[in-house]
Amino acid sequence: MTTKRFFTPGVRVIRPKLSLRRPLAVLAAALIGMTGAAAVATPASAHHTTITATAVCDQLSGERVITWKVVNSERRSAATIKKVTTTPSTKVQVLVPGAEAVDLQGVAIPKGGFVEAVQRVPGETATAELVVEGRWDNRREQTNKGSINLAADAACAPAPKCVDASDAKYSHTFDGPKGTATVKLEGDLPLCGDAKQYFTLVSYFAPRPKFATPQYVYGAPASDFLGGTQTEIALNVGVPDCHTQVDLIWGGVDEVIDPLVENGKRYGDKKLGEKGAPGNRSSGPQGWYNGGSKNCTTPASTFASACDGTVTVSLSNDGTLSRYAVEFEVRGENGWSKKVTVEPGKADNETVVPAENAGAIEVLVDGKVIEGGTYKWQRPEDCPLPTVTTDADCETFALTASNPEGGVPVKVEFTYGDKTETRTVAPGTSEKVSFKAGDEETALVVLPELDLELEVVYAPEDCGGGGGGEEPPGLPVTGAAAGGIAAGAIALLAVGAVLFVMARRRRIHFTA
Template identity: 25%
Template structure:
């Protein structure tokens, strides 16, 4: 029998254990890479003396959507897309990514995002947390150039903020113009910003155009377009054999106003429409029922109740909450008009209320 000297056996045993361990690491190490997890990334760019991070969150899974359990930004930032409760779509390219843009001051040097997500695959729950940290672009984002920020509201107004560059050589004198008319003027110190100034909506309801100049040179101009989330409320009608319900959903930046709904039979009802909320009024159904909305005494197109199919049968019928083509077709065009009319009439009359 061939005997391996003891002086050689020990090194060989150690080497063998190392090989086994390496093989196990290769096999087992693949599991975390394919495990369920969010993939977080961010890209930094300089913008007008500040910087922005374009955050993206992807799903590691191509066949299963997940849920965002928590999303923590540092510095603090509220996102409409990357947030707790949001769905993380199964990965299918760029369109499936959750995206958000965070704007930071030039004195902030880094930003981070941590995302915890959850998946349910069969009977098993999977959770994982991933994050990313992004640094300000190399060299910083200070600028000597002035900048102007414009913010639209649903009343047709534009809020203007003028900023002087952090590396400017002197104070910034500026004027805010609408057409040829000077609305206001001011001075901004180096590295500072002006107080917000609100340019009122135009009297003829055309979008107001704002121009900001410094030493007769245009440094910013903007025409009112409305907030990104839109301003027109959504109007929905739910018709059953017993009721006609009308709901108005106001966008987060929408105008606050009151609508009076007057039925052809019965008492009028007043709806208070608040920002970012849905309000509903309900009327008992009857043959020939119409409900006319009005704002500030100005009537809009009436909404008619159409009896759903099956209401005359002896057997009980379920309430109609889905699409009823026959019942809704007659008022669909009116609903499209009503949403826009509610917004434009409310904007013109500047109606607001305190709940």
């Protein structure tokens, strides 16, 4: 049975709703890109049909949906479509609300009205054609043709259900100092099939806070993939507490370079956020970081003072991350300086700071004083001390300071009464001072640099009550008496040495 719909001139024509076997709502949501290109057959007589067409792409099926509009040119006579020919040869149907669609062939077109029919053709169709043979109520017949060019439209294909790994786009975050990053698959579609895309976060310890080589991987890189239902990953890697480089790279752990050396391999565009592929397939900040505030090596120094005033500086380059040679600089007073390079795991104990430069020593690496890297010469406890001997008679009181070999020059202050004499005694030499005998019974000998004091009592023999500077009555002191004084001087030499060893800032008395 043929369903006829008539359209009367002057009356508003309501187009039939499209309701093919596929629900109209689903079709409408999937259709994009509409064209209006159509060709109209030139009528051979007054009775004719005018055919135009529009097309959309059904992304659910990948088909093009053509809507043909066939218009009756006659306002006084209805027409019936007797024959329909299509290219491609697929059905052309009129959509009837609330009922099954019917073929265009056999449908009546009212006076001056039109009918619309839908045809589905493959998505790759370049052109489509509809030929309609119509018969009017007055028995006139006419065949007309319409066509549409589909090649100018965008390609029509089914909407994808997944994204190929080679076409996927990503976005990422990156925090180098903290060693964290995230990577996310963009869009709503997962990767197709079993495809997996790996990303890796790796940290290095480095010789400088900017890019420099060699660099060595610190700890284990963090690596994970996007694929299947996993569309976002978080990566977290340990970062050394020293100069470092952190990289977020495209690929798995097999892409990690260890070590990074001069003129060796580089990550290049594999780093996410780079301008080239594949790194530019992820949008976000640059996925690399160089920084750190201190050396990854563990430079250290120790000091040893010698009795001659020199200091031997021992330098070491050891530690869990010590894979770099360290250049030390040892500085002393008066502009003295020496540079020493120590290889990883090694030590150097051959740097000797001269005595005249050992008052303030610094050990530096990269221009900064290392921890524990300051020192000044300190007299070793086992160094021999200077000695003081006396030579006294009724006229003079003489004191002699002697400095052993292998020591440093010593400053000695001799004070008797209101007079003070100062001498600097070189190693292996002696200095003697003589005072005119007076009423004072003691002299003070001070070695300020050694923090030592010695008090010497003036008590010559046979001076008639002594100490006043006048010769006693009778013969001068000679013979045995002179020998006794000399013996006393020798004894004081030994006693003096002991006194200096024992007395630091204590005033010790002995009799000359």
